[in-house]
Amino acid sequence: MPKIQVENLSFYYGDKLALSDISMDIEDRQITALIGPSGCGKSTFLRCLNRMNDTIPRTRVEGRILLDGQDIYAPGVDVVALRQRVGMVFQRPNPFPQSVYDNVAFGPRILGLHKGKADLDRVVEESLRGVALWDEVKDDLRQDALSLSLGQQQRLCIARVIAVKPEVILMDEPCSALDPIATLRIEDLMRVLKEHYTIIIVTHNMQQAARVSDWTGFFWLGKLVEFGPTEQIFTHPREKLTEDYITGRAG
Amino acid sequence: MSRYTVQRVGFTLLALAALLVVIPILWVVAIVVVRGAGAINWEFLTTMPRNGMREGGILPAIVGTLLLTLGTALVAIPMGVGGAIYLAEYARDTWLTRAIRLAIINLAGIPSVVYGLFGLGLFVLFLHFGTSVLAGSLTLAIMTLPIIISTSEEALRSVPMEFRTVNASLGGTRWQAIRNIVLPQALPGIVTGVILGLLRAAGETAPILFTVAAFYLPRLPRSPFDPTMALPYHLYVISTQVPGMPEKIQYGTALVLLILVLSMNVVATTIRSYFRRRREW
Numbered sequence: 444m445p446k447i448q449v450e451n452l453s454f455y456y457g458d459k460l461a462l463s464d465i466s467m468d469i470e471d472r473q474i475t476a477l478i479g480p481s482g483c484g485k486s487t488f489l490r491c492l493n494r495m496n497d498t499i500p501r502t503r504v505e506g507r508i509l510l511d512g513q514d515i516y517a518p519g520v521d522v523v524a525l526r527q528r529v530g531m532v533f534q535r536p537n538p539f540p541q542s543v544y545d546n547v548a549f550g551p552r553i554l555g556l557h558k559g560k561a562d563l564d565r566v567v568e569e570s571l572r573g574v575a576l577w578d579e580v581k582d583d584l585r586q587d588a589l590s591l592s593l594g595q596q597q598r599l600c601i602a603r604v605i606a607v608k609p610e611v612i613l614m615d616e617p618c619s620a621l622d623p624i625a626t627l628r629i630e631d632l633m634r635v636l637k638e639h640y641t642i643i644i645v646t647h648n649m650q651q652a653a654r655v656s657d658w659t660g661f662f663w664l665g666k667l668v669e670f671g672p673t674e675q676i677f678t679h680p681r682e683k684l685t686e687d688y689i690t691g692r693a694g
Numbered sequence: 695m696s697r698y699t700v701q702r703v704g705f706t707l708l709a710l711a712a713l714l715v716v717i718p719i720l721w722v723v724a725i726v727v728v729r730g731a732g733a734i735n736w737e738f739l740t741t742m743p744r745n746g747m748r749e750g751g752i753l754p755a756i757v758g759t760l761l762l763t764l765g766t767a768l769v770a771i772p773m774g775v776g777g778a779i780y781l782a783e784y785a786r787d788t789w790l791t792r793a794i795r796l797a798i799i800n801l802a803g804i805p806s807v808v809y810g811l812f813g814l815g816l817f818v819l820f821l822h823f824g825t826s827v828l829a830g831s832l833t834l835a836i837m838t839l840p841i842i843i844s845t846s847e848e849a850l851r852s853v854p855m856e857f858r859t860v861n862a863s864l865g866g867t868r869w870q871a872i873r874n875i876v877l878p879q880a881l882p883g884i885v886t887g888v889i890l891g892l893l894r895a896a897g898e899t900a901p902i903l904f905t906v907a908a909f910y911l912p913r914l915p916r917s918p919f920d921p922t923m924a925l926p927y928h929l930y931v932i933s934t935q936v937p938g939m940p941e942k943i944q945y946g947t948a949l950v951l952l953i954l955v956l957s958m959n960v961v962a963t964t965i966r967s968y969f970r971r972r973r974e975w
Contacts, residue, residue, distance in 0.1 A: 523866075524865070525865075526862065526863055533859070537857070539860070550864040603864070607864060
């Protein structure tokens with residue numbers, strides 16, 4: 444069964460239709476890339492998947508999003524528990540202005556996931572190892588997270604997410620603030636992470652989508668124009684619009 | 695004139711304007727120090743006034759002002775910071791919150807003597823607290839609230855929205871974001887606002903005139919329902935109401951008040967710069 448099934452999802456900001464009748468299945472432990480020009484709705488779509496749009500006033504959702512078969516927009520759904528299962532990495536590296544340790548420990552602490560100090564230490568180490576940051580910071584976990592390089596900060600933010608043991612990780616243009624080397628490290632990391640997590644990444648960088656993802660969805664003006672295996676999308680797109688976009692003729 | 699000359703003339707004028715601000719402050723401090731320093735000794739700071747306040751010390755006025763500031767802090771800090779957290783973090787933009795904000799702005803503009811009269815009517819007479827430390831503290835607290843609320847709200851709002859979003863994306867509640875991220879980050883701004891507010895309370899005369907201050911009371915208050923002397927009012931009294939008052943005692947009293955207020959100011963500035971240096975966003 445797909446990890447996430449999106450069924451006829453529409454999303455409104457006030458009266459404005461931002462997403463129109465989107466349906467797609469997102470496979471477990473695969474990387475799904477969402478591409479498309481700015482303002483096409485791909486980030487809005489991403490934020491529907493962990494209900495981060497709930498905080499924006501005067502928005503409305505139609506349709507269903509099933510996570511393991513359960514509708515996340517059904518009445519009575521615990522949004523806190525949902526967001527623990529569906530974590531998010533943002534565009535700009537945004538560690539809290541605290542120590543490296545406190546950043547990774549933040550989620551387990553607020554959710555009360557750990558049993559004692561030793562357990563928390565273990566979670567922090569595992570999470571930092573999980574993002575290949577442990578060797579770079581293990582000598583000084585008390586150092587200010589903001590003293591790390593941007594690439595390290597972004598990996599720290601990913602560690603902060605995996606510390607709460609999510610099942611899905613949403614990434615909203617996670618490399619747009621990073622240099623090419625740091626970007627490649629994040630991409631390597633994504634390939635490792637997909638063994639345990641379902642990853643959905645919004646990216647402006649089509650090479651990135653082609654490099655890392657297994658599935659690609661192309662958004663245009665709030666519609667999902669085409670969705671399929673990445674290789675097919677980039678070599679034999681079915682839609683003329685997709686072809687124009689990925690070859691640089693449109694967008 | 696060449697544009698460089700224009701620039702030089704402009705800079706000079708601006709520098710002069712900045713300098714002009716400094717001169718009166720230095721002047722006031724210099725006069726008070728020169729004329730008052732001689733009065734300050736251990737006896738002046740630790741004994742009761744004698745001989746119609748013309749001799750002896752100003753202990754009850756010092757203690758009174760410290761107690762009033764403490765009382766003001768106890769009331770105004772929880773209410774002010776709590777109100778600011780509500781307005782900045784929880785309140786939606788409705789007509790009610792707009793009205794509250796408008797009220798706070800207007801409260802800040804009310805002359806302090808009006809607060810004094812209000813305190814007299816509400817606390818001293820209606821609630822029967824009498825002329826007392828309690829009534830004076832409450833009156834000063836109300837006067838201080840707008841300063842504390844507006845500076846604290848500003849400090850809370852200056853913490854990037856992103857941190858709250860990240861907290862939510864990790865499954866945190868709003869309060870967890872406030873408690874763990876927003877408050878610690880906003881603390882220096884809040885502390886500065888609180889101290890500036892208390893500073894104003896410590897130096898005010900009008901609000902305590904009818905609510906707490908005693909003209910001449912050579913003993914310390916024993917309960918919150920006792921009246922007390924206080925430095926600003928004492929200074930007013932000995933400067934205008936007592937004939938044959940030695941100038942040294944007048945300026946000595948002014949100097950004590952000045953030191954008290956300035957040292958609070960220095961504490962506020964130090965806290966602020968300490969935390970500013972650590973802040974990196």
